[in-house]
Amino acid sequence: MSRESQIGVAIVLLLLSGLLLRAALADQPWGVVTVLPVENDPAEAVREVSPETPGVQVSVARTTGLWLAAFFTLACYSYLYKDNPAYKLTESIIVGVSAGYWLTASFWDVIVGKALARLMPEQMRAWALPNLDPADPDFLTLVPLTLGALLFARLIPGGAWLARWPLALIVGTTAGLKLVLYLDGDFVSQIRNTILPLVVFNDNAFDLDGSARNILLVTSVLCCLTYFYFSVEHRGAVGRVSRCGIWVLMITFGSSFAFTVMGRITLLTMRLEFLFRDWLGLLPPNVS
Amino acid sequence: MTTLTAILASLQRLDRRWIFLAMLIAVLIPVLTRVTYPETPTAMTSAVFNKIESLPSGSRVLLPLDYDPGSEAELGPMAKAVIRHCALKRHKMYFLTLWPTGLPLLERNLRQIVEGEFKEVGLKYGVDYVNLGYVPGEAVAVKLLATDFRKARGQDNTGTSLDRLPMMQQVRSAQDMDLIMAISAGYPGVKEWVLFAAIPNRIPLGMGVTGVTAPQMYPYYPNQVVGLITAIKGAAEYETALAAAYPDEMSRLDASGIQRMGPQLWAHRLMIVLIVIGNILQLTRGRGGRK
Numbered sequence: 400m401s402r403e404s405q406i407g408v409a410i411v412l413l414l415l416s417g418l419l420l421r422a423a424l425a426d427q428p429w430g431v432v433t434v435l436p437v438e439n440d441p442a443e444a445v446r447e448v449s450p451e452t453p454g455v456q457v458s459v460a461r462t463t464g465l466w467l468a469a470f471f472t473l474a475c476y477s478y479l480y481k482d483n484p485a486y487k488l489t490e491s492i493i494v495g496v497s498a499g500y501w502l503t504a505s506f507w508d509v510i511v512g513k514a515l516a517r518l519m520p521e522q523m524r525a526w527a528l529p530n531l532d533p534a535d536p537d538f539l540t541l542v543p544l545t546l547g548a549l550l551f552a553r554l555i556p557g558g559a560w561l562a563r564w565p566l567a568l569i570v571g572t573t574a575g576l577k578l579v580l581y582l583d584g585d586f587v588s589q590i591r592n593t594i595l596p597l598v599v600f601n602d603n604a605f606d607l608d609g610s611a612r613n614i615l616l617v618t619s620v621l622c623c624l625t626y627f628y629f630s631v632e633h634r635g636a637v638g639r640v641s642r643c644g645i646w647v648l649m650i651t652f653g654s655s656f657a658f659t660v661m662g663r664i665t666l667l668t669m670r671l672e673f674l675f676r677d678w679l680g681l682l683p684p685n686v687s
Numbered sequence: 688m689t690t691l692t693a694i695l696a697s698l699q700r701l702d703r704r705w706i707f708l709a710m711l712i713a714v715l716i717p718v719l720t721r722v723t724y725p726e727t728p729t730a731m732t733s734a735v736f737n738k739i740e741s742l743p744s745g746s747r748v749l750l751p752l753d754y755d756p757g758s759e760a761e762l763g764p765m766a767k768a769v770i771r772h773c774a775l776k777r778h779k780m781y782f783l784t785l786w787p788t789g790l791p792l793l794e795r796n797l798r799q800i801v802e803g804e805f806k807e808v809g810l811k812y813g814v815d816y817v818n819l820g821y822v823p824g825e826a827v828a829v830k831l832l833a834t835d836f837r838k839a840r841g842q843d844n845t846g847t848s849l850d851r852l853p854m855m856q857q858v859r860s861a862q863d864m865d866l867i868m869a870i871s872a873g874y875p876g877v878k879e880w881v882l883f884a885a886i887p888n889r890i891p892l893g894m895g896v897t898g899v900t901a902p903q904m905y906p907y908y909p910n911q912v913v914g915l916i917t918a919i920k921g922a923a924e925y926e927t928a929l930a931a932a933y934p935d936e937m938s939r940l941d942a943s944g945i946q947r948m949g950p951q952l953w954a955h956r957l958m959i960v961l962i963v964i965g966n967i968l969q970l971t972r973g974r975g976g977r978k
Contacts, residue, residue, distance in 0.1 A: 446798075479707045497788070504787035509823045512842065530847035576830060576883075584882040584911065592910050651902055658898030658918060660958065661951060662761050664714060665919045668950045669760035671718045682719070 407481060414473070421679055429680030432461035449684060469678040472670050514544050593620050619647045695971055698964065706961065713957040717949035724952060725927075726945060732924040734914030735893040738866060739769070740932065744777045746865040747858065751880065752796065755788035758872035758897050764944035765895045765922035766796055766870050768929055771940065773868075774805045775933055779854050781864070783819035783840070785828060785875045790821045790844075804940060813843075813852040820844030825875040826883055833861045833884035862888050866913070870895035881907055895921065923948045 400408075421429065433455040434445035448455055471492070474485040507527075516523045517537040524531040546568060552561035595617060599609035625637060626644030633641045676682035728736065739748070750770065754762045773780050780801070784793050801816055810816055822828045822840045831839035836858060842848055849855040861867060861884050869880040869892065877894045885892035891913050896904050898918035908915050916925055922944030930937040 480704060501787055504790065504821060505823065508787065508821050512840075512846075513823065516841065528842065528846040530845060530851070531842065532848040532850065572827070576826065580882045580887065584886045584907075588886065588911055589906055592906065655899065655902045658901055661918055661920070661955075662758075662898045664951055664954045665760040665947055666757075667711075667714050668718060668947045671715055671950075672947075675719065682721070 403481060407483070410480065421681075425680070427680070428457075430462070430465065430678055432458045432465055434458040434461065465678060469674060472674060476670075514540055518544070593617060618643075623647050695968060698968055699972065709957060709961075710954060713953045714950040717953050720949075721946065722949040723945050724948060726920075726923045726948065728924040728928045729921075731908055731915040731917065732921050733928060734909065735769075735868070735895075735916055736772070736914075736925060736928040736932075738891065738893060738913045739772050739776065739778070739868070742776065742778060742865050746776075746778050747781065747863060748773050748778045749781045749783070749861055749864045749867045751783050751785060751867070751869045751871070751876075752789055752793050753785045753876040754792070754870065754872035754897075755786055756792065759792060760947070761897050761918050761922070762870050762872060762895060763792070764919065764942075764947065765916050765925055766792075767800060768922060768925045768944065769868055769870065769895065769916075770796055770800045771804070771937075772925075772929055774801060774808065774810065775929075775936060777808075777815070778865075780816040781819060781854075781858075782816065783822050783832075785822055785825060785879075786872075787821050787823075793818065793820075794844075813847075814854055817852055817854055818844040819849075826879045829875065829879040829883040833888055833890070835860050861890055864890060866891045866893060868893045868895070870916075871900075872897050873900060876900075877904060881911060886911055919944055919947050919951065 428450050431450070433448060433450045433452070434457075435448045435452060435455055437444060437446050445456075445458065447458075447461070470485075471489045474489040477483055478486040511523065511527055516528055516531060517534075517540040519536060520531055520534045524533070546565040549561050549565050552558040555561075593616065595613040597610065597614050597617065599606040599613060601609065622640050622644035624644070626633075626641045626648070628641075631637050672682065676684065742748070750766075750773070752762075752766055754766075770780065782793055782797065784790055797816070797818060801810055812818075819836075819840050820843060822832065824831065824839065828839050836855070837849055840849070843852060857863065867880055867884060867890055869877045871877040871880070871894075877896055877900070880892055881894075884890055892911075893913045893916075894904055894907075895916040896918070901915070901917040904912075904915060916922065923942075924944075926937075926942040926944045930942065
């Protein structure tokens, strides 16, 4: 066994020892989800409550879920040490569960909720949507349904050309919608937002902060635009302004990267909170 | 000098996994000690808070929660804070999501906050809040919601026709809303709400976004959107503003945004140290190479 693998085994043994120690020292239940039955609520049979609540029951299904979630969290982070079978298993399960969830949600919300509910309202009311209002079938729904089905024609040898019709509709509609709205929101409005007074007065008094902010904003925009203006060689004054544009872009990318890192740290924080509060019970529960 | 050279040489060969371990410790200790730091709301966060606060009680607020579990850490706390604010102000809340994977999170927020924390207030489904569920169609769905709710979604999440719900009877589209408060992690999300709903129809729009998307959304403030809550920092600022305005109500509720800023601070300090060390190593290696 390589030294790297030995350290990996040692980390796993350390985690297991920690769990045993937690179990030995625990003075109250941990690692279990306790529930109370909910009456007269079709959407929810049981509700999660704290273990101290009178009359609680341990939910086997939710407790299993809790332990699986803890295992998957640790397995995901184990990749930082080394690629391993636990990480690969977790990765595959995430992909599979996501795909399954998307498929199911799309079936119930799009095929049943939007298409079949309009096409066969009475049948859908009897089968899946008891609160649906009575209505006449809307046979126009057959048009998008047929077009949607035609997208799968790509899978038929020699029938791929049929998929071009719905694709043409999708591309045309998207382009038409976005062209006008992007032109308004992202182009005209943004130009208007950049036309700012360079000397700002507030209540007849000179506003240094506002002026500096507007000057910086307008200058940055002009520098960036110069950087992307390739009809003139970037030499001399144009080159220097263009270089300032690069700096502005770099600062923007740096800001984006820093925000991304911030998001990843928040994710780590949340998973640690989950492990130490929800799973191990070492942190006090959220106040509510 | 020899010792310094040896330290620098060993740092050059440092296994990156030591850095991962250092980051884990930097984040774990504040999580376990539950250390928090004061936050001051910025102008963009305050603008959203003031808008919701200034709306008269009973105003209609559309709350699209367009995010999935991958962004829950950043957007969950701000969604909770905004929902609590709307519930405290007794606004009528219209929930929906453009992400199918966002639906369980939306339902959990309803259970925990509207039906849990505010149970004593007695907010009624269909009268004070409604769950329109997952609205398929991405950008086109936003366009439809902005023109006719019933074309985008004829039923609520339980399959009940919208016309049967009292709070939907006066509502035809998003144009009937007093505010759209979109909380989003990407596409479809705030950008679509700005371009397809807010700007063409002049509907006031507040945004809550992840850090990754924030720089792309800044240009819309203040002329096209009311305000912007940015990542976990924005959530912590919103919680601070909420606690200042409603100290009694908020004292019994958790503030996970503020709580998660403690680990942020220490992780950022560690990163700054690592960046400085990395640059020193790069400089010394450069000099060595030139020699």
